[in-house]
Amino acid sequence: MTDLHPIDNDDSAKYRLIGESVLSYQFIVPHDARIYLGDLLKIADETKGLTFYAKVSEICHACNFADPRWDTRAYAGRFYVMGEDVFLGVKAAPLGYLDEGGKFRKPNTLPSKFSRVVADPDAADFAFLRKEMGEIEVGLLKNGLGVVEGVPVALHAKVMAQHMGVFATTGMGKSNFMKVFSASCMKAREFGMLIVDPHGEYATGGRSSTGDPTKGLLHYTAGRDGLAVFTIDRKKLEKYHLNHLWLEYDDIRASDLNILFDHSGPQHDVLELLGDVRGSDLIAFFEETDFANFDAGTYEGRFKWIAEQLRTSHPGPLNVLKRHFEILTRSNAPFFRKEGSSIPEIVRALDENKVVLIDIPTMGERSELFVLSVITRQIMGRHREWGVDKEERPPQVLIAIEEAQRVLGTGGRQTQIFREAAMEGRKFGVGLCVVTQQPKNIDPRVLAQLNTFVVMGLGDRGDRDIIASSAKQDLSQMDTEIQTLDTGEAVISTLKIPFPVSTKIHAFDGYIGTLNREARRPIDDGLKRGFF
Ligand SMILES: Nc1ncnc2c1ncn2[C@@H]1O[C@H](COP(=O)(O)OP(=O)(O)OP(=O)(O)O)[C@@H](O)[C@H]1O
Numbered sequence: 448m449t450d451l452h453p454i455d456n457d458d459s460a461k462y463r464l465i466g467e468s469v470l471s472y473q474f475i476v477p478h479d480a481r482i483y484l485g486d487l488l489k490i491a492d493e494t495k496g497l498t499f500y501a502k503v504s505e506i507c508h509a510c511n512f513a514d515p516r517w518d519t520r521a522y523a524g525r526f527y528v529m530g531e532d533v534f535l536g537v538k539a540a541p542l543g544y545l546d547e548g549g550k551f552r553k554p555n556t557l558p559s560k561f562s563r564v565v566a567d568p569d570a571a572d573f574a575f576l577r578k579e580m581g582e583i584e585v586g587l588l589k590n591g592l593g594v595v596e597g598v599p600v601a602l603h604a605k606v607m608a609q610h611m612g613v614f615a616t617t618g619m620g621k622s623n624f625m626k627v628f629s630a631s632c633m634k635a636r637e638f639g640m641l642i643v644d645p646h647g648e649y650a651t652g653g654r655s656s657t658g659d660p661t662k663g664l665l666h667y668t669a670g671r672d673g674l675a676v677f678t679i680d681r682k683k684l685e686k687y688h689l690n691h692l693w694l695e696y697d698d699i700r701a702s703d704l705n706i707l708f709d710h711s712g713p714q715h716d717v718l719e720l721l722g723d724v725r726g727s728d729l730i731a732f733f734e735e736t737d738f739a740n741f742d743a744g745t746y747e748g749r750f751k752w753i754a755e756q757l758r759t760s761h762p763g764p765l766n767v768l769k770r771h772f773e774i775l776t777r778s779n780a781p782f783f784r785k786e787g788s789s790i791p792e793i794v795r796a797l798d799e800n801k802v803v804l805i806d807i808p809t810m811g812e813r814s815e816l817f818v819l820s821v822i823t824r825q826i827m828g829r830h831r832e833w834g835v836d837k838e839e840r841p842p843q844v845l846i847a848i849e850e851a852q853r854v855l856g857t858g859g860r861q862t863q864i865f866r867e868a869a870m871e872g873r874k875f876g877v878g879l880c881v882v883t884q885q886p887k888n889i890d891p892r893v894l895a896q897l898n899t900f901v902v903m904g905l906g907d908r909g910d911r912d913i914i915a916s917s918a919k920q921d922l923s924q925m926d927t928e929i930q931t932l933d934t935g936e937a938v939i940s941t942l943k944i945p946f947p948v949s950t951k952i953h954a955f956d957g958y959i960g961t962l963n964r965e966a967r968r969p970i971d972d973g974l975k976r977g978f979f
Pocket residue numbers: 615616617618619620621622623624655656657658659934935936951952953954955
């Protein structure tokens with residue numbers, strides 16, 4: 448004990464690191480200190496010249512008394528006045544450190560004993576993190592209850608082809624996140640993004656899950672060039688001068704029927720046999736043929752080569768499929784017709800790195816998935832061929848799938864195209880943005896392909912465990928924080944940003960207001976200076 452010398456104290460150095468290991472730091476604060484889970488810390492190791500960063504992961508009551516029951520021996524009405532021997536013990540999860548050269552490194556060593564703990568670091572302390580951020584801004588770095596103003600959190604466009612997952616229980620701000628993300632994509636124009644919106648809210652706004660009116664992507668007027676909306680809503684078509692969405696019969700293949708209907712084995716076999724037949728021929732063949740007396744040998748119609756392939760098929764499954772083709776054309780008539788497709792225009796807009804919004808209000812979820820699967824198949828086909836024909840890399844596309852457990856659950860042949868995109872899309876520059884409330888219902892092989900995780904409050908332990916085990920960065924120490932995330936807050940784990948960042952997602956209406964004002968400012972400034 449005689450070797451111990453007191454440290455000169457100053458106000459900013461009131462907390463000092465006392466333990467514990469490379470994986471977890473410990474320090475104490477007065478019993479009445481306001482400290483919160485998720486608070487960011489800077490730990491200045493003046494001995495070694497390193498600056499460590501950490502995040503509060505646990506807070507508990509602690510004291511210096513040897514008697515473990517000192518606090519329960521008090522009888523009612525006579526508890527003790529708190530002295531210096533009673534305090535809060537704080538544990539913090541290391542994030543990494545800045546070495547002598549200013550390079551940010553993984554936490555592979557620990558700060559010296561009694562290093563100074565700064566509990567409220569500011570934007571200057573996180574200047575290194577700003578340099579690590581990408582182009583797609585989604586919010587501000589969160590620090591406990593507040594944010595670090597001046598430190599935006601922005602995803603890297605380059606890693607989007609390596610798939611992303613957005614996980615949020617209902618009402619936690621998933622729609623708001625998707626709109627903020629899309630607006631930033633419109634601004635950055637680094638890749639094309641496809642979203643199918645069955646509720647018709649993303650384009651023009653609508654009502655949030657709490658009933659409040661919200662704005663849409665069309666209100667981001669300064670970014671309008673980065674948006675292409677294809678809609679079936681006549682009022683919106685006229686009011687906002689949007690594109691009409693059309694798919695034509697030739698856009699589909701037999702397998703697309705799988706997304707609309709559940710098929711038996713024999714029905715599925717027929718669809719497999721007809722896998723390569725053009726959509727218009729398929730629909731005409733099933734429309735014209737009476738399967739009650741169908742015999743491929745005596746078939747006299749226009750589609751002999753199709754009939755030939757069905758030589759061994761029975762009338763039962765063929766009749767069911769005839770009905771399914773009828774329903775397909777009838778129920779999707781607002782956007783599905785014989786000739787004239789928007790897909791070339793959609794693909795062009797994606798090539799120009801725009802956000803392509805397919806707005807199909809009132810069409811229902813089967814139609815939503817049908818449209819998404821038809822367009823995804825065409826994009827995948829085009830990108831697969833690209834490698835063979837051209838030397839330059841294909842443009843990058845991100846395809847958003849909302850309620851993705853519907854099509855990326857375990858098993859289910861109807862979802863083959865999305866599975867293919869998840870498994871091999873990254874090779875061709877096709878990324879998926881998998882949005883779900885139920886990560887545990889997503890095929891683990893698909894989750895393993897995701898490299899960006901946006902986690903927004905998951906109450907279910909099973910869901911959190913599956914996310915923690917799939918993320919590429921360690922989220923296990925953030926479990927309590929993820930449980931306590933508020934609406935609009937997220938933990939984001941992604942490539943090229945060195946640790947999982949807690950983020951306060953921008954509120955969409957305010958964010959696009961700022962973007963619109965920023966875009967106007969250079970013009971206003973120019974006018975003031977007398978440009979013309
Ligand atoms: N980052 C945020 N900042 C401020 N308010 C937010 C934020 N995110 C969401 N909200 C508000 O929280 C409410 C719910 O958000 P939102 O509609 O995006 O949730 P959701 O998860 O998409 O819900 P649902 O799954 O029911 O569609 C809305 O009133 C929205 O304005």
